[in-house]
Amino acid sequence: MSVYKMTIAGCQRQLPICPISDSLDIAGFVMFGDVEVTEAAAKALMEKCPEHDVIVTAESKGIPLAYEMARIGCRNYVVARKGIKAYMEEPIHVEVKSITTDHVQKLYLSKADCESLRDKRILIVDDVISTGESLAAIEELLHSVGGQVVGKACVLAEGDAKDRTDIIYLEPLPLFFK
Numbered sequence: 001m002s003v004y005k006m007t008i009a010g011c012q013r014q015l016p017i018c019p020i021s022d023s024l025d026i027a028g029f030v031m032f033g034d035v036e037v038t039e040a041a042a043k044a045l046m047e048k049c050p051e052h053d054v055i056v057t058a059e060s061k062g063i064p065l066a067y068e069m070a071r072i073g074c075r076n077y078v079v080a081r082k083g084i085k086a087y088m089e090e091p092i093h094v095e096v097k098s099i100t101t102d103h104v105q106k107l108y109l110s111k112a113d114c115e116s117l118r119d120k121r122i123l124i125v126d127d128v129i130s131t132g133e134s135l136a137a138i139e140e141l142l143h144s145v146g147g148q149v150v151g152k153a154c155v156l157a158e159g160d161a162k163d164r165t166d167i168i169y170l171e172p173l174p175l176f177f178k
């Protein structure tokens with residue numbers, strides 16, 4: 001398997017090149033299991049992010065980053081889930097289609113999540129922002145909640161996302177067109 005070599009928050013990594021269509025490959029970045037890069041990226045991103053009361057991410061690959069940033073910072077994070085669990089009363093949802101997932105997904109917040117976010121300064125974080133669809137879906141959810149989004153941050157900005165001026169990120173990540 002071919003790889004894309006890059007340095008992320010001082011950590012050298014080799015990302016596997018994976019096909020996602022006949023015309024496009026991506027370099028797969030998965031923080032699950034990688035404590036070193038999770039800690040280093042969280043610390044580096046925190047230094048770039050505005051003050052906030054709570055961090056919000058989408059299930060699933062953003063969760064370790066959100067936890068680690070909350071651990072060293074505001075001590076509070078909320079995960080928009082991709083399914084409804086028994087303990088989630090009166091959930092609200094939006095639909096989302098990301099670059100790496102081949103079907104439409106839903107993101108849910110419970111009533112309790114919504115109440116905990118109302119009138120708070122919210123920092124949205126994710127491992128990667130690519131098409132921006134996942135980020136837009138989280139923003140849509142938070143808009144209906146009444147939270148104030150003060151920042152949007154990710155470790156890697158993939159493809160055209162590197163040109164966005166409204167997001168904070170550590171490194172660009174190219175797309176590989178065939």
Ligand SMILES: O=P(O)(O)OC[C@H]1O[C@H](OP(=O)(O)OP(=O)(O)O)[C@H](O)[C@@H]1O
Nearest residue numbers: 060061098099100129130131132133134
């Ligand atoms: O900017 P976008 O095109 O929306 O892509 C970025 C999103 O895609 C990936 O998650 P994915 O939806 O594959 O789900 P997972 O984290 O549950 O694996 C990634 O973790 C981001 O959340």
